[in-house]
Amino acid sequence: MKNNISSPVIRRLPRYYRCLLALNKAGIKRISSGELAKKLDSTASQIRQDFNYFGGFGQQGYGYNVPQLQAEIGRILGLETPKKTILIGAGYLGRAIVNQIDFEKKGFTLIGIFEKIEALTGQVVKGIPVRNINDMDEFCKENFPKVAVLCVSKNEAEQLLEPLIRLGVTGFWNFSQAELTTKNQNVFIENVLFSDSLLNLSYHLNQK
Amino acid sequence: MKNNISSPVIRRLPRYYRCLLALNKAGIKRISSGELAKKLDSTASQIRQDFNYFGGFGQQGYGYNVPQLQAEIGRILGLETPKKTILIGAGYLGRAIVNQIDFEKKGFTLIGIFEKIEALTGQVVKGIPVRNINDMDEFCKENFPKVAVLCVSKNEAEQLLEPLIRLGVTGFWNFSQAELTTKNQNVFIENVLFSDSLLNLSYHLNQK
DNA sequence: TAGATTGTTAATCGATTAACAATC
């Protein structure tokens, strides 16, 4: 599969996937790029172009088969290859993520939750015990998680990055205030950065 | 002020602002576009170009004055005009947001928290009482919040949007799984959409 | 003044949109 597809295209895939999920749920079996564009406030041209980066899943004169297209995009997004995942930080944020996100449906398998505050360890969140962070090393050496969700402070996130990479983690979903970076080409970091999002809102409100 | 500056430029401003905050904290008084580019993994050209959309804050032969530049970008982002804000949903997510975000420093004044679950109302989070959502209408009619932070379910978020607009809310920071949209040109919605972010991570991990 | 670095214009690059031949 091509590895050089541009970031704007990739960022649109989850939107397409969400839309197809809804169509599928509504029992719609077929859709044209034009109809899809209308639903997504996009253009038929862009949608066809985007799909064709991955090889075109439609049929001329017919359009796209909804269940098939959903499956294809799901596969492209990696939903079919479960990635072992740990979450660090069982405070409000960590619990919110564990409760709101259906990891399994997104291609991730949550296998461990870690926390440094003693009082929070031992509890069970969504069926997963909250372990002491001191046990994380051993746990990783036994279970080989590939992804870490960071729900800790800026400082903690910065300090956790390199050790986790050494333990074999290649993907980070970072909710801390730190903008994490690495020169390691095998590692991908998705920084969420709430504050940047809030400042974007602030800017646009100031323009009204 | 220009109202037609492109979205990629705006999205970079919070990064610049964070960097300048750190430089300022470190006591650095002066910086060139080249040095800034190095720190931000950007280019001197882009940084100068970006600043010049707003009128150029540097001095030829010298560079930029850090405290002044920080203040300018802060002003552009609207940090100096506090916007009255309410937050709806005092579950884990709502509490995480209230605790992690320093609203005051970002140009927002949190004046109310609302929740539908009786058991959670009456508590105090960061000095702000959690009120029953039934009191929200009256509260808005008395206090005129301009921004709402939505930490509720997809369904609830969809149902809250229009009523809140009618109550005078013009900005939404939406953490629900719904991708909210409105045709109202006076309203700006910042959708966070955790899942899309997670799928972006999934895609990139699958490419390795 | 000489050196440095901006502000700004011009050139390039990449992404989006339009067009249409292929084909179901």
Place this chain on the structure above:
DNA sequence: TAGATTGTTAATCGATTAACAATC
């Protein structure tokens, strides 16, 4: 077959980068 809609190429648009004159 005729109509519809894709896949794909070409044209346009916008964003980034390069260049350099202005000037501190």
